[in-house]
Amino acid sequence: xxxxxxxxxxxxxxxxxxxxxxxxxxxxxxxxxxxxxxxxxxxxxxxxxxxxxxxxxxxxxxxxxxxxxxxxxxxxxxxxxxxxxxxxxxxxxxxxxxxxxxxxxxxxxxxxxxxxxxxxxxxxxxxxxxxxxxxxxxxxxxxxxx
Numbered sequence: 001x002x003x004x005x006x007x008x009x010x011x012x013x014x015x016x017x018x019x020x021x022x023x024x025x026x027x028x029x030x031x032x033x034x035x036x037x038x039x040x041x042x043x044x045x046x047x048x049x050x051x052x053x054x055x056x057x058x059x060x061x062x063x064x065x066x067x068x069x070x071x072x073x074x075x076x077x078x079x080x081x082x083x084x085x086x087x088x089x090x091x092x093x094x095x096x097x098x099x100x101x102x103x104x105x106x107x108x109x110x111x112x113x114x115x116x117x118x119x120x121x122x123x124x125x126x127x128x129x130x131x132x133x134x135x136x137x138x139x140x141x142x143x144x145x146x
Contacts, residue, residue, distance in 0.1 A: 035128070035138050036092045036105040037062045037121070041078060043101060047118055051102060052084035054121040058139050061087040106132050 037055055039048060039062050052062050064086050068075045079086060092098070096105050096114060104115045104124035113131045115124050129135040 033107055033109060033138070035060055035125075035135070036096070036103075036107065038092055038096070038098050038101050038103040038105065039064060039086070040101040041068050043118065045082060047102075049082050049084055051121060052082070052086060056084070058121070058125075060121075060139065063092050064088050065090045065093045104128060106135065106138070108132065 037051065037060055039051060041048070041064075043051075055062050066088060068078050075088075092105065096103070096107075096112060098105070098114065098116075100116050102116070102118060104121075104127075106113045106128050113128055115127050125135065125139070
């Protein structure tokens with residue numbers, strides 16, 4: 001299924017109330033300057049749940065490449081069980097060539113900084129801030145969700 005078809009189908013499921021825990025970003029095809037947290041269901045449930053909850057407190061989306069077992073239902077049930085929401089979008093994984101998760105990425109105008117490893121979000125942001133002094137300006141900002 002093409003990405004645009006997938007996103008359209010997910011929006012339909014969202015409207016039907018079947019995908020209440022998954023949101024979709026509303027930015028253009030090119031990824032903008034921002035912080036990207038890349039994750040997967042291959043992470044331990046405890047680590048993933050903590051990461052998403054910490055990210056939500058800072059208004060930072062957590063990205064998944066795609067559906068679990070290629071199933072809308074499996075994906076919805078998994079995140080409903082965890083009690084967290086995520087963003088499904090394969091583009092950050094492709095653009096930053098990141099098969100390993102979790103990965104914490106800052107995309108700037110001219111540079112990309114990536115920190116990999118199962119570390120607390122606070123630690124990851126501190127390490128990224130060493131490279132990007134104005135990182136705080138990207139945390140907690142309003143993000144449009146369609």
